[in-house]
Amino acid sequence: MSNRVFHAVAGTISVLWLLPIVAVLITAVRSFDDIAANGLASLPRSFTLAGFADAWTNGGAGAMWNSVLVTVPTVFLSLALSSAAAYALSRFEIPGRRSVILLMLAGNLLPPQILLVPVSKLTELLGIYDTLIALIVVQVGFGLGFYTFVLQGFMRAMPNEVQEAATIDGAGPVQIFWRIVLPMTRPALAALAALAFTWIFNDLLWAITVLRSSSVMPVTPALLALQGQYVSNWNVIAAGSVIAAIPTVVVFLRFQRHFISGLAVGAVK
């Protein structure tokens, strides 16, 4: 394919792909009156950040904070627990290690629907229904299998010599994990952290299963509520979607290489 044809084809597709985003960005900075008078499809005749202000002050700020409170501990706990499990399962002859790895992965592949009713009742039983703690523990439990599987594959590929040398020097298994294996696992941890961040930040299903009050809703479910609250205020709804997308876009741009390799590792390995 010649260069010119290639750029024409790829360029057209890319522009088409980005068009919805551009349209929403434009809608987000128009005024309500402009949209009401001239319609959504007309060229913008106004510029205002009022839509962003409305979305942010009417629940957006609180929801963003809730998302931080859920996402940061969930990512941290998930990776801490799964890297410990992956270390033991990949570097030592734990009896039944293959079965354990596959069992854990199998749990992550289950359709979440089978868990929704029991999990919601379980959180009620424990008295944590409608709290962020419920959302954190549920998502940690559900994600562990996948992270463990990816990390143990990565740790298995490390050379044995380093561990042996450290053992001869008198380092215990925990020291080896902390000082040698974890630092060497950093690329995989970064990839998984970027992936996990977007998954958890973008989650809707678990949130609406274990949460009810609008005061505890993270950004993604809160966006749905915003839609109900601002029916046909398209500038506010568009601004809300932009705000909700910013954190994951920032993580993606910052960790692009890790992010893509994480997706590929998870699936192609």
Added chain:
Amino acid sequence: MRRRIPPVLLLFVLVPLLVEGFWVFWPALQGFWLALTNWDGVSPPRFVGADNYARMLGDPVFHTAVTNTAIWLVLFGGLSAVGGLGLAVLLQKERRGVGVYRAALFVPVVFSLVATSLIWQVLYQPGGIFDSSPLADPDTALYAVLVPALWRQVGYVMVLYLAGLKGIDPGLYEAATLDGATAWQKFTHVTWPQLRSVNSVVLSVIVIDSLRSFDVVWSMTRGGPYHSSELLSTYMYSTAFQSLKLGYASALAVVIFVLAFGVIVTYLVRAFREN
């Protein structure tokens, strides 16, 4: 590898395993049991055997949901696989500007499906692209929801295929060029056979993602109008948390599990072989 296992390592495995057991395996077992009961969530569940499954046969919404899930599997899965592969082949060669194109196609993948559906709802409003919203018409609602879902999924599948294409030995293409192969022949005789393992991964990802699809439908239509865009996943959710028929909802979840079962096992067998 050491022979004697230090006890602290057992903790390293047991703690995560217990967490997953408590929040995944134990609830899953309960789910299968609840599918055999009638339960409103308040009074104790009443055992009814296979009644819930028998009820599905006469439930027109269930039939719509199954049909729509099948349509979703074929269109969402099929089109994202074909589109993702096509774009990966187009953007596989490292050349100037290719990173920008890849990023453009990938950007929607990082949006939540809720944000994605709001973006498209803005576009779908009367006076936007269409005179009346395709989401409001039972004949078009399912397809109107499918477009945003595809918009987001294609970039993801493209990344999987790009990784697969990268792994193909360039020598194979050189040999094919020496033999005078056309671009199409190179695709069918080199690329496609070499992508076998990626294809099976993409197939599992697609089936699992299709059956899990919930957010985009729930945010755009809640399965309506008149259940016309209902999927098994949305029907399960509304049956459980809006109609509070927890037993019947659990049985619907078991149906989703059964549909996903074959793919899950295939995926695990692959994982087992590579371990």
